[in-house]
Amino acid sequence: MSNRTLQFKIYRYDPDKDQKPYMQEIAVEVESTDRKLLDAMVKLKAKDDSIAFRRSCREGVCGSDAMNINGRNGLACLTDLTTFPEGKPIVLRPLPGLPVIRDLIVDMTQFFKQYHSIKPYLINNDPPPETERLQSPEDREELNGLYECILCACCSTSCPSFWWNPDKFVGPAGLLAAYRFIADTRDQATSERLDNLEDPYRLFRCHTIMNCVEACPKGLNPTKAIGKIKDMMVRRAV
Amino acid sequence: MVNRVVVGAHYGLKDWLAQRVTALVMAVYTLVMVVLLSVTGGGFDAWRGLMAHSFVRFITFIFVLSLCYHAWVGIRDIWMDYVKPTAIRLTLHVLTLLALVGYAGWTTQILWRL
Numbered sequence: 001m002s003n004r005t006l007q008f009k010i011y012r013y014d015p016d017k018d019q020k021p022y023m024q025e026i027a028v029e030v031e032s033t034d035r036k037l038l039d040a041m042v043k044l045k046a047k048d049d050s051i052a053f054r055r056s057c058r059e060g061v062c063g064s065d066a067m068n069i070n071g072r073n074g075l076a077c078l079t080d081l082t083t084f085p086e087g088k089p090i091v092l093r094p095l096p097g098l099p100v101i102r103d104l105i106v107d108m109t110q111f112f113k114q115y116h117s118i119k120p121y122l123i124n125n126d127p128p129p130e131t132e133r134l135q136s137p138e139d140r141e142e143l144n145g146l147y148e149c150i151l152c153a154c155c156s157t158s159c160p161s162f163w164w165n166p167d168k169f170v171g172p173a174g175l176l177a178a179y180r181f182i183a184d185t186r187d188q189a190t191s192e193r194l195d196n197l198e199d200p201y202r203l204f205r206c207h208t209i210m211n212c213v214e215a216c217p218k219g220l221n222p223t224k225a226i227g228k229i230k231d232m233m234v235r236r237a238v
Numbered sequence: 239m240v241n242r243v244v245v246g247a248h249y250g251l252k253d254w255l256a257q258r259v260t261a262l263v264m265a266v267y268t269l270v271m272v273v274l275l276s277v278t279g280g281g282f283d284a285w286r287g288l289m290a291h292s293f294v295r296f297i298t299f300i301f302v303l304s305l306c307y308h309a310w311v312g313i314r315d316i317w318m319d320y321v322k323p324t325a326i327r328l329t330l331h332v333l334t335l336l337a338l339v340g341y342a343g344w345t346t347q348i349l350w351r352l
Contacts, residue, residue, distance in 0.1 A: 167243045168243060
């Protein structure tokens with residue numbers, strides 16, 4: 001693949017200077033070695049250094065460069081440049097539903113508040129053993145597809161329930177993490193965790209529309225985890 | 239009163255479960271009615287003949303109750319999403335409840351008048 005020029009339309013907003021947000025059209029030439037959207041964005045930043053976005057590991061582990069790419073939430077570092085159709089500009093916007101700090105950078109406070117509200121750590125009051133708390137391979141298996149979440153917020157910010165009630169609904173990312181600890185056989189606070197979620201807002205705002213599953217760049221399934229939490233509540237209640 | 243976010247109403251499971259169960263009831267009723275009507279044929283007399291059986295009246299009554307409960311959970315969810323002021327929301331909840339109870343009563347009257 002030879003060099004080619006990519007057209008971009010980027011959401012720009014600097015609250016110190018701009019009255020309101022606007023879309024900036026800009027083109028950048030990429031080389032054949034530039035594989036991912038983030039590579040192109042780094043070139044973009046070299047061309048116009050006023051563009052602000054978060055990035056760090058550039059390999060889908062840190063979750064910093066989550067953004068709305070052509071209307072879908074995803075990580076710039078995992079999005080292949082070949083997936084974009086020729087001749088159409090690539091439209092980049094900040095993650096929807098969160099306050100914009102500047103350009104593609106959003107304020108994630110609300111998102112992390114919800115994550116912290118589910119106590120994302122092991123609660124076990126037994127004295128720690130000499131080596132480690134053991135699990136059977138089958139019990140460990142249940143944590144697959146849960147612990148891999150990188151908290152990029154692609155899922156929660158694609159969820160209408162989270163848009164309407166970000167202060168009350170935990171959101172897919174938080175609920176996935178909640179189930180990660182509910183499912184953990186080493187955790188002793190299962191009942192408290194279920195109590196904490198048994199609420200018309202915190203858990204039951206989820207109406208299973210599965211935007212979260214479609215958005216997750218790590219291929220995780222928060223909807224399934226939410227379903228399992230509901231199953232456990234039913235089992236507990238009947 | 240300080241305007242803090244309050245959550246933790248400790249309900250939700252019952253309504254969520256009821257919404258699923260009532261959906262199932264309505265789906266089964268629809269199937270039963272489609273079968274019954276395809277056997278008896280449409281038209282006023284066929285409907286009337288069908289509703290003369292107290293069993294059909296009974297399952298229709300159960301269907302309407304399911305519909306009302308299902309609608310209550312669904313409509314309340316909409317108010318909870320889009321109407322933020324507590325007083326207005328509570329008013330809407332009450333109006334919805336009254337309307338649904340009214341509809342259920344009205345349906346019962348129609349069913350046993352036939």
